[in-house]
Amino acid sequence: MRILAAMSGGVDSAVAAARAVEAGHEVVGVHLALSRAGGTLRTGSRGCCTIEDAMDARRAADKLGIPFYVWDFSERFREDVIADFVSEYQAGRTPNPCMRCNEKIKFAALLERAIELGFDAVCTGHYANLVDGEGGLELHRAADNAKDQSYVLGVLTAEQLAHTYFPLGSTPTKALVRAEAAERGLTVAQKPDSHDICFIPDGDTKGWLAEKVGTATGDIVDREGNVVGSHEGAHAYTVGQRRGLHLGIPAADGKPRFVLEVRPVSNTVIVGPKEALATALIEGARYSWAGAAPVESEFRCHVQIRAHAEPVPALAVLSDGAVTVTPDEPLDGVAPGQTAVLYLGTRVLGQFTIDRTESAVPVG
Structure with missing residues (x-):
């Protein structure tokens, strides 16, 4: 296959690209420039899209002997991720910019361009698995539960999954990925993981929002x-x-x-009080399915409301263009704007943006 490897400059995407090459695919590396104010270098391990990261990605591509390009997606990122982040907060909701970036940039804008250029799939360093199921391709959790990223990939559709490649999904631990990177001579082998919001590298979300909206x-x-x-x-x-x-x-x-x-x-x-954060019901009208949609309008599943939260058994109901989920036990501190991802075992069924919640502890 012709594979476009999205290379962030980190160890995961570098090893993913290396495995794609080793598997015999025709691989081209690409780094996404998501900011036009790229004059700053990474501080510690924050962020994931700096000039330093682009240079690390290029060095990895050179080591692998594959062509490498930097594509400017800054305008699309500003409109679809940053502007959405600001407007959601202004509306009193709590957005997840990583979900929006996966949905709008990495697996929409990037994938669209890749297909236009004749590539068969986009390869990333995400920890998740693709499985051929009875209803078609399915998205599943990674082998390493500690690194599993299926939650932030819950926004992917069946069409997008058909053009996606996750070489790291079956790797038991991140330590093995780092060891493999070192064996391959990749300079990013011990590079710290990125964290926090990439466009707020100092981690001061409150201060950043104050500058944007006053x-x-x-x-x-x-x-x-x-x-x-x-x-x-x-x-x-x-x-x-x-x-x-x-x-x-x-x-x-x-x-x-x-x-x-x-x-x-x-x-x-x-x-x-803390007990008032207990949430008995969540609902959302903006939903999508990661593969085949559920056959029944009412079904049992597990719901996960944060990237590293424990999944909770629940009953999901599809009615009047919305998904309503009632967990078997109250969820803790759910905010409108968060993403709820539904699972059936290890399989990601789909996701929805939470529009409404009901407290398990009424006033009075």
Whole structure:
């Protein structure tokens, strides 16, 4: 096959490209330039799209003896990922930019261009597996549960899966990938993993949002409507947050309080006890299936609401253009805007963006 290897500059994508070459495929490496303000180098292990990363990717491609290109996707990234991130926070939701990047950039814009240029598939260093099932190609968890990335790939469709290649999915541990990179002479063998949001490399999401949308003083209130503090912008808060509230009035029971809800229209943040974060139901109308869609409109599954959260047994119901999921036990601290990924065993069934939640602990 003709394979376009997306090379981030990290060890995973470098080894994935190497395995594609070793498997006999015709491989071309490409690094995505996602920012036009690329004059800064990586600090520590934050980010994944710096000039330093592009240079690391080029060195890996040279070592593998494959052609290498840098493609400018900065405008598409700005519109589909960064602008979406800002607007979601302004609407009081908690977005996942990595999900949007996979959906809109790596497996939409990149894959579209790859197919136009005659490539059969895009290869990445994600830890996930593709399996031929009765209903067609299926997306499954990786062998290494600690590194499994099937959650952030839950946005992929059947058509996209048909043109995707994940060489690392069956590797038992990340340590083996690093050892293989060293054996192959790849200089990124011990390069730290990237983390945090790549376009906020210093990790200060609150400060970054304040620069983008400004500040506006508002109230922090408890579930009964009593003002217990103030803030400089509701967009800087997310459901489940405890740190940085600086409440002027302590709770009657002396226990910590957490963000329960963000109301952007009134610029209000609602806080309450930890037990009030328990969520009995989630619902969303923006959903997709990673392969064949469920046959029944009501089915048992597991639901996962964060990349490294434990999956929870649940009942899913498709009705009136939306997916409603009722977990067997309450979910903890779910925010609108988060992505819920549905599993059947190790298989990813699909995903939806959470629009509505219902608390398991009513007021009063």
